[in-house]
Amino acid sequence: xxxxxxxxxxxxxxxxxxxxxxxxxxxxxxxxxxxxxxxxxxxxxxxxxxxxxxxxxxxxxxxxxxxxxxxxxxxxxxxxxxxxxxxxxxxxxxxxxxxxxxxxxxxxxxxxxxxxxxxxxxxxxxxxxxxxxxxxxxxxxxxxxxxxxxxxxxxxxxxxxxxxxxxxxxxxxxxxxxxxxxxxxxxxxxxxxxxxxxxxxxxxxxxxxxxxxxxxxxxxxxxxxxxxxxxxxxxxxxxxxxxxxxxxxxxxxxxxxxxxxxxxxxxxxxxxxxxxxxxxxxxxxxxxxxxxxxxxxxxxxxxxxxxxxxxxxxxxxxxxxxxxxxxxxxxxxxxxxxxxxxxxxxxxxxxxxxxxxxxxxxxxxxxxxxxxxxxxxxxxxxxxxxxxxxxxxxxxxxxx
Numbered sequence: 331x332x333x334x335x336x337x338x339x340x341x342x343x344x345x346x347x348x349x350x351x352x353x354x355x356x357x358x359x360x361x362x363x364x365x366x367x368x369x370x371x372x373x374x375x376x377x378x379x380x381x382x383x384x385x386x387x388x389x390x391x392x393x394x395x396x397x398x399x400x401x402x403x404x405x406x407x408x409x410x411x412x413x414x415x416x417x418x419x420x421x422x423x424x425x426x427x428x429x430x431x432x433x434x435x436x437x438x439x440x441x442x443x444x445x446x447x448x449x450x451x452x453x454x455x456x457x458x459x460x461x462x463x464x465x466x467x468x469x470x471x472x473x474x475x476x477x478x479x480x481x482x483x484x485x486x487x488x489x490x491x492x493x494x495x496x497x498x499x500x501x502x503x504x505x506x507x508x509x510x511x512x513x514x515x516x517x518x519x520x521x522x523x524x525x526x527x528x529x530x531x532x533x534x535x536x537x538x539x540x541x542x543x544x545x546x547x548x549x550x551x552x553x554x555x556x557x558x559x560x561x562x563x564x565x566x567x568x569x570x571x572x573x574x575x576x577x578x579x580x581x582x583x584x585x586x587x588x589x590x591x592x593x594x595x596x597x598x599x600x601x602x603x604x605x606x607x608x609x610x611x612x613x614x615x616x617x618x619x620x621x622x623x624x625x626x627x628x629x630x631x632x633x634x635x636x637x638x639x640x641x642x643x644x645x646x647x648x649x650x651x652x653x654x655x656x657x658x659x660x661x662x663x664x665x666x667x668x669x670x671x672x673x674x675x676x677x678x679x680x681x682x683x684x685x686x687x688x689x690x691x692x693x694x695x696x697x698x699x700x701x702x703x704x705x706x707x708x709x710x711x712x713x714x715x716x717x718x719x720x721x722x723x724x725x726x727x728x729x730x
Contacts, residue, residue: 334489334721341488344480348495351391351476352384356469358452358462359388381576383499388447388466390473395495397435398478401428402492403573406631413637425482432478433471440470489721490714500707507700516693533680533701537708540676543567545669547662552646561647563638565665568673570628572706575677578621579702582606582613608695614685618678625674626667635662680705 355361364387383394405428409416419427444466454462481492488494508516518526546562585606607613639659648654652661680701688695 331722333724334718337487337489337721341484341490341494344484344488345494345498348391348477348480349498351473352387352389354390356388356390356392356447356452356466358455358466359447359450360453364388364450381496381499381580384503385443386446388450388452390469391477392443392447393436393439393470393474393477394499395477395481395493397432397439397474398481398492399496400435401431403577403628403631404431407627410631410634429475429478433475436471436474437467440467440474443470489717490710491717493710494714497707497710500703500710504700504703504707507703508696516696530700530704534704534708537705538712540673541566541568541705541708541712545665547649547665549642549647549649563649563662565633565669566673567669567676568709569633569666569669570625570673570677571632572677572702572709573628574621574624574674575681575702576706578617578624578681579699581620581624582617608685608698609689609692611686611689614682614689617685618682621678621681622674625677626670629666629670629673633666635659635666638662677705 364384381394381396381399383392383396385392385394405424416424444463447466448459448463452462457465477495481495484494485491490497544564544566546564548562551561583606585602604610605612605616608617636659639655639662642648642658643654649658649661652658681698684694684696684698684701688698
């Protein structure tokens with residue numbers, strides 16, 4: 331338990347620094363209720379909360395983990411596409427390129443975020459509008475890269491890896507999800523809130539069960555007696571994790587923000603507003619399609635049949651009645667597609683059923699984002715629990 335406490339205290343210290351940094355407002359911005367301002371988009375805080383930030387609050391850590399998480403996903407995708415080239419890179423080179431991509435994404439996101447912050451009419455502190463824009467952008471990028479540094483430190487010396495800084499934002503954002511975009515709080519009678527509580531509890535139980543469900547493909551190992559403990563390749567039902575929901579919400583919300591900036595009320599703007607809206611059937615269908623496409627994409631990023639089949643053949647292991655090599659890879663792809671179909675179907679139900687009901691009863695719409703945030707939180711907490719359990723079990727082994 332000593333190593334768990336040591337790592338836990340280190341992570342707790344970093345989280346305290348992260349929370350303090352989230353309270354430090356950028357120069358020129360007066361203290362006020364930025365979260366409750368009517369100038370923000372209805373779902374922008376939900377999107378930013380999924381990446382551990384509050385993008386409408388002009389703080390040092392406003393960008394959160396968004397640039398870093400996106401950079402890691404881009405790198406994993408590129409390495410899966412061109413495996414041989416990326417295998418030749420050293421760990422130092424890989425880390426450098428990941429930071430370069432993060433920096434680029436942070437600059438791009440900071441450019442858009444700074445424009446949003448200028449709507450709050452800050453005090454320019456004697457700077458021209460252009461200079462103040464550059465100063466604010468610099469602070470945002472510096473804050474994002476500081477988070478990257480802390481995330482790397484936590485991956486080495488703490489618990490929860492690089493994604494630990496997403497959890498506080500998710501938890502803080504949960505109470506506000508149901509009221510996002512509303513000028514008045516969501517109201518139910520007492521019995522209505524009891525029903526909501528029961529539905530959420532049942533969803534949490536079901537989500538934990540689905541998250542822990544997996545297909546186990548038994549493998550035969552040469553010269554190893556595994557009668558007591560079978561060796562297997564696990565494929566989780568949620569093989570893509572909660573990533574499809576996180577990125578689908580971002581990809582779907584960004585066009586809606588751009589549409590809001592378009593001048594006039596022409597047919598193009600009206601058509602795009604209808605297509606990228608959670609309150610139209612066209613928008614719900616498009617949102618569902620984005621989730622499915624991302625689900626299959628992340629499934630092949632998280633579980634790579636080619637690499638697993640190659641490793642099995644190299645080690646002399648095999649799946650019963652399946653020829654090593656290409657046949658094994660095809661077999662694993664088939665099983666992966668089946669599990670991805672089940673997992674994507676579950677995420678699709680969670681994300682779109684409340685939206686479909688919300689077309690007729692508007693109050694139900696935001697339950698889609700509430701359930702999605704809870705699902706993201708469950709997957710992250712489960713990985714932390716698994717890490718802690720592994721550390722505890724590691725301390726129980728003794729050298730004879």
